Amino acid sequence: MKRREAITELGDALRTLAEHATTTEMPAGDLLRAAAELREIAARLGERSRGRSTLPSADDLLGGVRMYNPVTGGGSALAPPLRIEVVAGVAIGRCTLGLAFEGPPRFAHGGVSAMLLDQILGHAVVASGNPGMTVRLDTVYRAPVPLLTPLRLTAEVRHVDGRRVTATGTIATEAEPGTTLVSASGTFVGLRADQTRRLFGPVLQTEA
Numbered sequence: 001m002k003r004r005e006a007i008t009e010l011g012d013a014l015r016t017l018a019e020h021a022t023t024t025e026m027p028a029g030d031l032l033r034a035a036a037e038l039r040e041i042a043a044r045l046g047e048r049s050r051g052r053s054t055l056p057s058a059d060d061l062l063g064g065v066r067m068y069n070p071v072t073g074g075g076s077a078l079a080p081p082l083r084i085e086v087v088a089g090v091a092i093g094r095c096t097l098g099l100a101f102e103g104p105p106r107f108a109h110g111g112v113s114a115m116l117l118d119q120i121l122g123h124a125v126v127a128s129g130n131p132g133m134t135v136r137l138d139t140v141y142r143a144p145v146p147l148l149t150p151l152r153l154t155a156e157v158r159h160v161d162g163r164r165v166t167a168t169g170t171i172a173t174e175a176e177p178g179t180t181l182v183s184a185s186g187t188f189v190g191l192r193a194d195q196t197r198r199l200f201g202p203v204l205q206t207e208a
C-alpha cells in the first residue's frame, strides 16, 4: 500500500532526525536554523490531521496494523522500531536502540526496556488467543542494555486463568542470547464488552 510505504519513509527520516538531534555537536546557529525549518515542515504536516478518537487511515486495527505504535510502528518517530515475529507461541523481537534511548551513559533508559517488554509480552498474549490490557508489569534489571547493539527479545504466555493471562519475557543481545539483561513478568486482563465500549467505543464506531 503506497500510503503505508510513505508513512514508513517519513518515520525512517524522523528516527534519523531524532538520532542526529541527540548526537549533534553543531553550533547554536545551526541548531536554531534547523529548528525553524523543522517548524515549517511540522506546520505543513499538521494542516490535515486526526483527533484522539479517530484511527489513522492507514491502520487496520483488527488486522494488527498500527503504523504509529511507539514501539513497533514504522511511522513512529519514537519507535526503535521493534520487529516481532511469533514462532510456535514464542514472540521473538529484534531491534537496535540508538543514543536517543540513552538513560545511563552508553546504556538504555530503564523505562525503554519496560516499554519493549510490555509490547512483546502483549504480542505473545494476543498470539495465545487471549488479548487483553496490561494491568501489571514487573521488571528485573540484571545488567544494563547496551545502545547501538543488536538486541533479541523473547516472550511467552505462562498461565491463563479466566480473563487473566500471565506472560514472561527477556531482553538479551543477539551476540549473547543466553545472557538475560532484563526480564519481566506481566499480567494482562481481557476486557468485558462493557469495558471495551467504555474505553474504545468512539474509536470502534469510526472503524465500523
Ligand SMILES: CCCCCCCCCCCCCC(=O)SCCNC(=O)CCNC(=O)[C@H](O)C(C)(C)COP(=O)(O)OP(=O)(O)OC[C@H]1O[C@@H](n2cnc3c(N)ncnc32)[C@H](O)[C@@H]1OP(=O)(O)O
Pocket: 063, 064, 065, 118, 119, 120, 121, 122, 123, 126, 133, 134, 135, 136, 162, 163, 164, 187, 189, 191, 192, 195
Ligand atoms: C496479529 C496482530 C498482532 C498484534 C499484536 C498487538 C499487540 C499489542 C500489544 C500491546 C502491548 C501494550 C499493552 C498496553 O500498553 S495496555 C495499556 C496499559 N494498560 C492499561 O491502561 C490498563 C488499565 N487498567 C484498566 O483499565 C482496568 O484494570 C481493566 C479495564 C483492564 C480491568 O478492569 P478492572 O481492573 O476493573 O478489573 P475487572 O473487574 O475487569 O477484573 C478483571 C480481573 O483482573 C484482575 N486484576 C485487575 N487488575 C489487576 C492487577 N493490577 N493485578 C492482578 N490482577 C488484576 C481482577 O482482580 C480480576 O480478577 P478476578 O477477580 O476475576 O480473578
